[in-house]
Structures are given as C-alpha cells and as structure tokens.
Amino acid sequence: MSSAETATPAAPDARAERRAKRIAKNLTAFAAQHGGSADGVVQYVGAVGTRIVVVGADGTWGDQVAPSYAVGQRAAELAGITLHADFEGELGLKVRTGAYEWKRMAGIQLGG
Template identity: 80%
Template structure:
C-alpha cells in the first residue's frame, strides 16, 4: 500500500471514529451526562461499543474495526472497562421490554 493510500485509509478511519463519537456523546448527554462502556469484537467484520449511561440506560454502536471503536470511545470520553461483567454490568437498569424479551427467550418465544 502506498503512503497516499495509507493516508486515505487513516483519514477515513478517523472520520468514522468522529462520527461514532458524536453518537456516543449524544447518548451520554441524554443519560446523565456521562457513560462507561466496553469495546468488544463482534467477529471478523465489526466491533461493538456497549455503553451504560450514568442513569443505568444502555445502548450500543457498531464500528467497522476494533481500532475505530477504541478511537471513537476515546474521542467521546467514554470510560472504558475490560469487560461487561462485574461493576459495569451491575450499573445497567433494564425496563419491562428487556424483562419480557428475556422471559420470552426462556420460554421459547
């Protein structure tokens, strides 16, 4: 890959990260002003950024690569954790929709 192609690829990744960071920032603003999260591989083609707002609401964003996901989280000021287990998972507040959905899965629905 030439240096021009590398520069183009890098610029494209930065634009994607900035676009995703805007969504993360908007989520944080709507849910208590701050958010924490984790960046996880979804497979070979994507990365998922799972966020938990200060009010316990959760959401996610998908990035094309792990590097873009990490960069977006950094740009948005998202406090990152190593995993969704433990402290971060305990902060999630679920609503009736999630409980009904989980019950449906357990009951074969």
C-alpha cells in the same frame, strides 16, 4: 513521489478517523441524554466489526457498531467514554433494565 510513499506507518487513516468521529458524536449525545457521562466496553462481533456497549450515568444502556476494534476504541476515546475490560462486575451492576428487556429475556427462555 505518490502520497502512499510519503505516508508513514504511524499516520492515522483519515477514513477510520472520520468514522470514529461520527460514532463518537452518537456516543457523546447518548451520554448527554443519560446523565452526562457513560462507561462502556468495546467487543469484537466478528467479521462485521466491533460493538461498543455503553451505559449512561442513569443506568440506560445502548450500543453502536464500529467497522473495527481500533475505530471503536478511538470513538469511545473521542467521546470521553470510560472503557472497561469486560461487561462484568462494576459495569454490569450499573445497567438498569426495563420492562422490554425483561419481557424479551423471558420470551427467549420460553422459546418465543
């Protein structure tokens, strides 16, 4: 019997779990550097994967790209990130933007 025949459909994919753990390590480090906790949202990016946007307790935000939605959710779960359904409302209000973001947004509006 091959290993493929003995695997069950519910058995976790070892490669996906390793990827989730690697991403979770980054998310955990981010949370530790920005107040000890973080909230976030997992969103499809398209063919390239999924984006995990996180907001630290201090309002600093960052993101990570995961190869799939399942890996992104698992990484956030492993990191202890509180997930939200979307980036609006409560989560959006936590974000603290700096001079770089304001300058970048103004540049986009002005065609730069």
